Amino acid sequence: MKKQKVLYGLPEEVKFCSRCVISNQRPSSVVEFKNDPKAEKPTIMFDDEGVCSACRYAEIKENIDWDQREKQLIELCDKHRKSDGQYDCIVPGSGGKDSAFTAHILRYKYGMNPLTVTWAPHKYTQIGWDNFQNWIHSGLDNMLYTPNGRVHRLLTRLAFEVLVHPFQPFIIGQRLIGPRFSVLYDIPLVFYGENQAEYGNNIEENEKPTMDMSFFHESRLEVMDLVLGGVKVRDLIEKHGIELRDLTPYLPLDGERLKKTGTEVHYLGYYLRWDPQECYYYAAENTGFQANTERTEGSYSKYSSIDDKIDPLHYYTTLIKFGIGRATYDAAQEIRNGKITREEGVALVKRYDTEFPVKFFKEIIDYMGISEEKFWDVIDSARSPHLWLKDNDGTWQLRHQVE
Template sequence: MSTELRRCTKCLLPETHETIMFDEDGVCNICRQIEFKEGKIDWAARKEELTALIEEHRGKYDYDCIIPFSGGKDSTWTLYYLMKEYKIKPLVVRFDHGFLRPGLNESTIRVLRHMGADFHTFTPNWKLVQKLMLQSFLEKGDFCWHCHTGIFSYPMWVALRYKVPLIFWGEPSAEYTSYFSYDQEETVDEKRFNRYVNLGITALDMAVRLGGEIDERDLKPYTYPPLKELRGLNYRSVCLGSYIPWNVKEQSRIIMEELGWEGAPVENVPPEYSYEKVECYMQGVRDFIKYIKRGYTRPTHLASIDIRHGRKTREEGEQLIEQFEGKTPPSLQM
């Protein structure tokens, strides 16, 4: 574990973590947010707000809501919870970024058949994806721009197409960062998209960078829909985790037992976290690049979550980080 970085005195997140700040005790703002989540929020009242929101939209459209869906633990839980708890009729929408693991697709089929939901999936132009990946890597050291943007913008276009105003995402960003806090209302909108998702590069920026190499129409899935159209729909784009307390380990256990959802080994992710980032077989490479840039990666992230929620001590977190952090992934050793 890098000793050169200043770290939270509680959860071990380093100073290079996005949006992090430390108080006079050296405790980070993410830890303080989780304390607020666990001690200050009236979750029964939040659940009533969720119920009212669903009933406001139930039965008025072809679908009660849109659920953006990667097939990972969080979107699977969102689908499971909303259908089981509220018996809603959702349209499940997936943006296929091109690197889905075969095992994930098998889990997705099992989940959808068990739940009985309509499934809309979109696979973008692969030649364009390659150009976008290279450009974003050269500019930001992150080849996932097409995935970041497509996952959050494409379902909004589907909401407009089907005229379904209610969109449910999974965990709120306050669970892991401080772009928003648990005492704020977090709307998953264009402001959040530009602040939190697109690496500071818009689709128009990409069109300019790539010049005559692309057809600008191909960039529509990566472009956030016009606010005027969304307001005309009277859209509500919210996180389920703003209304119910988010518990990744417990939720993963439930979807494994109830739906046959399966985790998978992921490069440099400790085996006890088999549910983590199973959507993409480029995850190990991406995490290693993050380690080069920021001095920490997935093991620190996972250890910090468990420390904040009382599942690990700081010392146990340090041991886990020491064992797994910063290793060159096997896919780069060929």
């Protein structure tokens, strides 16, 4: 049988976890400033029994002494807690279930005074804006940071055209905003929710409570060689009319300033057992978080990543590049957390994973400034031949599906 061409450095043989529904094509969730769109590497590992690293970590979580971990959290909070009314920690987030849980429980159970900071979505959904407002009105201070609209639209379009990853500039900004505000306001302690290693990155990353700070300030490249949206900063300036000052929100921070502030980025999920569904229940009860009235396109869920109109398109691009759509991500973690069975997960993936996100499609391609024809040219050129087959009638089909 003729071998099919493989893009993005993916494994040639497609395998599915024997416990959940994720495949070995799952890409890295690490955002770098030197991204090669043809050389993305998967990070999820499968053992000899065909079980993925995320499922193995779910086993490890069963044996963690969570009471001891909570004591460590209390000690950390005691170390940083202010008694003069000043903010003592930063919590980045949108007011979705995870950040709503993180900020609220830190303030109202552990006595912290968090400043919540939000990197604005590309285009708010109504439910996203309502939940954001409810989050603030539940008793939290917030600063909404909205980047230069012209620049962000350009970077989003380039990221789609070059990387088929329209979410990349948003992810960079969102990842940097916590440490950035830490330096600006001299607040050393930053809390994010869960470590992405929960979902398949290197298991060893879960063994420490803090994020690697090198992402925020170090680079082997000069600033002009940093890559944003798949394009070097030099080319953004010379070919796209961008000034260096326009890119400030996306650039690594000054390492000396971070060191002087003593910035530490901690995962709350290291200290408290992380369960997305339980975060939802807590947020609904304590911050007024509301699930959507309809399921999200490409999945069956109603309460995860619902604040940005570009979200469905982002997950559609992961389906195109890696054969992994939104239903796969949702079902995989719900299986690991014991909310559904693998059989139920397989059925949900087969039903919803390849669904095209119609609802906000026209609005988002208008936002990026591309035509529908251009959109499909980019999408179809991004399909790795080892994952996709084109039928005689011109219809694209996945070669491999979870069973």
